[in-house]
Amino acid sequence: MLQYKKLSKTYPDGTEALKEVSFEVEKGDFLVIIGLSGSGKSTLLRCTNRLIDPTSGEILWNGEDIASLTQNQLRPVRRKIGMVFQQFNLVKRLSVLYNVLSGRLGYMDNWKSLTYRFSKEDKDKAMKALERVGLTKQAWKRASELSGGQQQRVGIARALMQEPEIILADEPVASLDPVLAHTILGYLEKLNKEDGITVICSLHYLDLVQRYATRVIGLRDGRVVYRGTGEDIRNMTDEEFKEIYGEEAERVSAGPGQSITGGVE
Numbered sequence: 001m002l003q004y005k006k007l008s009k010t011y012p013d014g015t016e017a018l019k020e021v022s023f024e025v026e027k028g029d030f031l032v033i034i035g036l037s038g039s040g041k042s043t044l045l046r047c048t049n050r051l052i053d054p055t056s057g058e059i060l061w062n063g064e065d066i067a068s069l070t071q072n073q074l075r076p077v078r079r080k081i082g083m084v085f086q087q088f089n090l091v092k093r094l095s096v097l098y099n100v101l102s103g104r105l106g107y108m109d110n111w112k113s114l115t116y117r118f119s120k121e122d123k124d125k126a127m128k129a130l131e132r133v134g135l136t137k138q139a140w141k142r143a144s145e146l147s148g149g150q151q152q153r154v155g156i157a158r159a160l161m162q163e164p165e166i167i168l169a170d171e172p173v174a175s176l177d178p179v180l181a182h183t184i185l186g187y188l189e190k191l192n193k194e195d196g197i198t199v200i201c202s203l204h205y206l207d208l209v210q211r212y213a214t215r216v217i218g219l220r221d222g223r224v225v226y227r228g229t230g231e232d233i234r235n236m237t238d239e240e241f242k243e244i245y246g247e248e249a250e251r252v253s254a255g256p257g258q259s260i261t262g263g264v265e
């Protein structure tokens with residue numbers, strides 16, 4: 001279990017992005033964080049693997065407080081937390097295979113990682129990861145040659161190379177069209193269900209949240225304003241919806257079955 005306890009983040013310019021956020025994530029959850037742009041979703045995800053240092057509070061995991069670990073202590077913890085980004089964050093000029101292999105860097109000696117010397121075992125592992133996201137044929141292509149959806153699948157394979165216990169996904173489908181969004185979330189769901197990897201993911205489209213989440217946290221202005229299960233979110237009342245998205249927010253339908261939170265960005 002991962003426990004956030006009164007986690008706060010104030011940026012140097014005084015912006016209070018997170019205000020005493022407390023909630024728990026059970027092992028094996030597919031937890032989705034919802035909230036308007038600026039509500040603190042990215043900050044929360046990035047505090048979890050310490051891409052951002054929280055100002056106060058705790059993130060308890062496996063008997064350690066991630067929030068207070070030193071850089072050296074963080075290394076083994078970060079290995080177990082993969083991350084998938086909205087803009088994929090691949091090295092575009094490198095091959096797909098090497099992008100996937102880079103997920104292994106946290107396990108290697110510094111000199112080997114600097115020269116990108118990967119073992120045969122790692123290469124086999126990378127090919128298996130690519131197989132899981134249906135991209136074996138693209139292994140030797142440059143990452144830049146792939147479509148957005150394919151690049152995000154490479155991002156997932158890279159995260160998988162870490163043999164993660166948790167995958168953080170920061171708006172992983174925001175740059176993709178709705179059909180591809182389902183493909184990508186389908187892969188994350190597979191890893192969640194088949195490998196028991198806990199997924200913590202921020203999502204914008206409510207229909208996707210309703211389809212994939214087993215647990216939901218709603219943020220508004222850096223505070224938790226909603227906690228629910230997948231079932232709760234499927235039966236969300238208008239009051240709950242407005243608590244998260246504001247009085248003016250409306251459920252906008254962007255096509256069959258695609259209710260989104262619109263008009264208040």
Ligand SMILES: Nc1ncnc2c1ncn2[C@@H]1O[C@H](COP(=O)(O)OP(=O)(O)OP(=O)(O)O)[C@@H](O)[C@H]1O
Nearest residue numbers: 011013015017035036037038039040041042043044
């Ligand atoms: N580096 C920074 N310095 C100062 N303020 C920041 C910084 N990064 C984010 N913020 C502010 O912190 C608040 C929360 O931002 P955050 O990116 O976490 O929200 P979000 O819900 O992920 O939004 P989005 O979906 O637009 O990314 C916002 O007010 C944002 O402007």
